[in-house]
Amino acid sequence: MDDMKRRIRCDCLEKEAAPCVSACPFHFDIREFIPRVERGAFNLAYRFYTNAVAFPRIVAALCDERCREKCPRGESGGAVELKRLEQAAVAYATRTAPNSYNMPAKDGRIAVIGGGVSGLACALRLANKKYDVTLYEKESRIGGHLWDILSPDIFMKDIEEQFSREKYRLLTDCEVTELEEIKKEYDAVYVATGKGGERFGLGCEGAEDVAAAGEGIFIGGSLLGAAAVEAIAHGLRASALIEGYIKTGNMKSAEPHTPTKIKLNLNGVEARESVPPQPDGAYTKEEAMAEAARCLKCRCDSCIRACDMMAYFQKFPKLIEEEVHITINPGTLDGNGTVATRLISTCNQCGLCGKVCPEEIDVGKFMRDSHRAMREKNAMPWAFHEFWLRDMEFARSDRAAFFYAPPSEPTRYLFFPGCQMGGSNPEYVLRSYRLLRERLPGTAIRLDCCGAPALWSGDVKIYEKICEETAELWRKLGEPEFIFGCPTCREMMREALPQIKGRMAGDIFRELGVKLSGGGEIALFDPCAARNFPETLQNVRDMLTESGYSVRELEYGKELAKCCSWGGQMSIANPPYAKWLVDKRISEKPLPYLVYCTNCRDIFAEAGKPVRHLFDLVFDIGGWEDRPPTYSKRRRNRELVKESLMKELLNEDMPREKLAALTMSEETEAKLHREKILEDDLAAVIAFCEKTGRKLLDPESGHYTGYCETGNMTCWVEYSPEGEGYRVHNAYSHRMKIELEEVWHGRKQKADV
Numbered sequence: 001m002d003d004m005k006r007r008i009r010c011d012c013l014e015k016e017a018a019p020c021v022s023a024c025p026f027h028f029d030i031r032e033f034i035p036r037v038e039r040g041a042f043n044l045a046y047r048f049y050t051n052a053v054a055f056p057r058i059v060a061a062l063c064d065e066r067c068r069e070k071c072p073r074g075e076s077g078g079a080v081e082l083k084r085l086e087q088a089a090v091a092y093a094t095r096t097a098p099n100s101y102n103m104p105a106k107d108g109r110i111a112v113i114g115g116g117v118s119g120l121a122c123a124l125r126l127a128n129k130k131y132d133v134t135l136y137e138k139e140s141r142i143g144g145h146l147w148d149i150l151s152p153d154i155f156m157k158d159i160e161e162q163f164s165r166e167k168y169r170l171l172t173d174c175e176v177t178e179l180e181e182i183k184k185e186y187d188a189v190y191v192a193t194g195k196g197g198e199r200f201g202l203g204c205e206g207a208e209d210v211a212a213a214g215e216g217i218f219i220g221g222s223l224l225g226a227a228a229v230e231a232i233a234h235g236l237r238a239s240a241l242i243e244g245y246i247k248t249g250n251m252k253s254a255e256p257h258t259p260t261k262i263k264l265n266l267n268g269v270e271a272r273e274s275v276p277p278q279p280d281g282a283y284t285k286e287e288a289m290a291e292a293a294r295c296l297k298c299r300c301d302s303c304i305r306a307c308d309m310m311a312y313f314q315k316f317p318k319l320i321e322e323e324v325h326i327t328i329n330p331g332t333l334d335g336n337g338t339v340a341t342r343l344i345s346t347c348n349q350c351g352l353c354g355k356v357c358p359e360e361i362d363v364g365k366f367m368r369d370s371h372r373a374m375r376e377k378n379a380m381p382w383a384f385h386e387f388w389l390r391d392m393e394f395a396r397s398d399r400a401a402f403f404y405a406p407p408s409e410p411t412r413y414l415f416f417p418g419c420q421m422g423g424s425n426p427e428y429v430l431r432s433y434r435l436l437r438e439r440l441p442g443t444a445i446r447l448d449c450c451g452a453p454a455l456w457s458g459d460v461k462i463y464e465k466i467c468e469e470t471a472e473l474w475r476k477l478g479e480p481e482f483i484f485g486c487p488t489c490r491e492m493m494r495e496a497l498p499q500i501k502g503r504m505a506g507d508i509f510r511e512l513g514v515k516l517s518g519g520g521e522i523a524l525f526d527p528c529a530a531r532n533f534p535e536t537l538q539n540v541r542d543m544l545t546e547s548g549y550s551v552r553e554l555e556y557g558k559e560l561a562k563c564c565s566w567g568g569q570m571s572i573a574n575p576p577y578a579k580w581l582v583d584k585r586i587s588e589k590p591l592p593y594l595v596y597c598t599n600c601r602d603i604f605a606e607a608g609k610p611v612r613h614l615f616d617l618v619f620d621i622g623g624w625e626d627r628p629p630t631y632s633k634r635r636r637n638r639e640l641v642k643e644s645l646m647k648e649l650l651n652e653d654m655p656r657e658k659l660a661a662l663t664m665s666e667e668t669e670a671k672l673h674r675e676k677i678l679e680d681d682l683a684a685v686i687a688f689c690e691k692t693g694r695k696l697l698d699p700e701s702g703h704y705t706g707y708c709e710t711g712n713m714t715c716w717v718e719y720s721p722e723g724e725g726y727r728v729h730n731a732y733s734h735r736m737k738i739e740l741e742e743v744w745h746g747r748k749q750k751a752d753v
Helices: 001-012 017-023 030-038 044-054 056-062 083-091 117-128 151-160 178-183 228-248 287-294 301-308 309-315 318-329 341-346 352-356 363-376 387-393 417-426 424-441 452-455 460-476 487-495 503-510 534-546 575-586 598-606 614-618 631-650 667-675 679-693
Strands: 111-112 134-137 169-171 188-191 211-214 217-219 402-404 413-416 443-447 482-483 500-502 518-525 549-553 593-595 611-612 696-698 703-710 713-722 725-736 739-744 747-752
Touching: 001 363, 001 739, 017 030, 030 044, 030 083, 030 211, 030 287, 044 056, 056 083, 056 151, 056 228, 083 287, 083 679, 111 117, 111 178, 117 134, 117 228, 134 151, 151 443, 151 575, 178 188, 178 211, 217 228, 217 703, 301 309, 309 341, 318 341, 341 363, 352 363, 352 387, 352 424, 363 452, 387 417, 387 452, 387 575, 387 631, 402 631, 417 424, 417 598, 417 631, 424 443, 424 503, 424 631, 452 460, 452 487, 460 487, 482 487, 482 503, 487 500, 500 503, 500 534, 503 534, 503 614, 518 534, 593 598, 593 614, 593 631, 611 614, 631 667, 631 679, 667 725, 679 703, 679 713, 679 725
Parallel strands: 111 134, 111 188, 134 169, 188 217, 413 443, 413 482, 482 500, 518 549, 518 593, 593 611
Antiparallel strands: 211 217, 402 443, 696 703, 703 713, 713 725, 739 747
């Protein structure tokens, strides 16, 4: 976790400057300026521009547009006309008077030698901050070489307006010839005497930016060869260095400019021609707004463009890391942080962010480690994951887990369908194994869970135990090749057990020449867990094409496949997000979807999307409109798979746990599925209520109501006897425990129910 945290903090490029910002001498944040112009807020745009450049009219007139050659729009309609947009902000602002702040005077006397643009900029910014500033100019007028390149109507108005509310001393016709006397009188000095001006023997030859030239002395501007606009930027940087020196006593030169490291994803950027200006070269308000809209507001945003979780919360990796950090390490002494608890549990840990990030930063792995840290502190809400951990426990129990290896031949392959394939449709497992046994003698089968729910919930001990058991079985069998039915299982083992080699069942079917039923136009949805298996991605496409299907690709497919919403199992932790995600997935193409992950199939089918699994086409079963099984039905299906295999392979009957037979309406069944309440739990509650007599009778309806703890939840059932079982009229659950004194089995005891 520490390594990924460090990488997010140090290597994430989200806050890297845009190319235009990096090229600008002022490092003017154009990404903040452009939206103001775009919406016609010219007063705000002007204020933001002025804060950055000090003299807006001068800079807008003289800007040499270093940003143009860096603008990524250059090859798709022409670079954004930033200079004209800056001029529009100046032209259309109606409130240009500088702000006046009632601030106390600061300690520190500063001398600025030279009344050109660089000295003026330094003096202005220090005066803004209420330092005692004296400006020395040897000529009778300020402005320096601006008089040679710009109309005084522009620059004098600008200078006078910006200084209009500031106090400073201006000494014209006052040439400084000895720096030593000045140094005695002032705490700091900025030497900006202009091109060819007096250097006072300070040296600093070769310096291209503001340089520390002696204790408390700084040098910059045209004296170092800077052009007018860059000289203004020098003056502003000098003011910051001087303030730092006065506050800390540390002498520093300006930091050397480092080009931006930003890496842009320009996929899908449409060319848009620049807006032509009026004959005088200026923009109208409307034209300026239209041209501003062309700006891409460049930032490294590949992760938030690709990752639905980041897009949904509008949080980049750095902010996510900050919130997760204070959640795991809260500042209070009396409890755990909750800022990012739900955020951590919403991430599906699919790895897409790491695929699209130019620095390969995988926020999903960071979130997985964060989950583990929260789990170890017992600070992650159990309700987010208990349902899935109990489901995993069931899949690994005697009711669903199963192993068989042909006794007459060595085990060459091990079919591992995963815990959800049989739950979705028992025929997927049964027919696949029959085909594999027929065509690949020596194929064993293992019904089990790969441990993904434990890993996703941060319960590493359980996950590692499952992995150890899987590895031990693999070794005992002579290290056979795995044949996976579930992409998630394959991905889990790729990470945790790389020594185990395996392929997807679909890859094997392709190799065996299996043909698919049907045909037509479909959209292929790749499961996110398959992104690291290029042979699988290609085999599925080849099988479909060879069988007469016209395959349409989704925007994010293959190695950039997105999650259906199952991964990480966020449907309990964040139901609104899960629904939003599913709706987004199924709306990406109006065509029926073909998938090769049963979780994807069931998620989409439940949302009403026409969808089939690859095995539906392999075995010619199922339909495009088939509804998925409920969670309770998935349990019955897994039991059925084991029962069928035991009968078929061992000629044995599977013992069944005797539970009360329940009947209910379709509406009640749908509600139980929606709220993830299992029929097994209801049967256990009813059995408990009948055995203990702890139930209430409604004389009008004849219905009983009772409750009992199931796991960490308390489940309530409204029921009535019917035949040899019971009819369930309603049920609900609460994430709570009820403590009571009760007499049960003939003895008094304290019970948590």
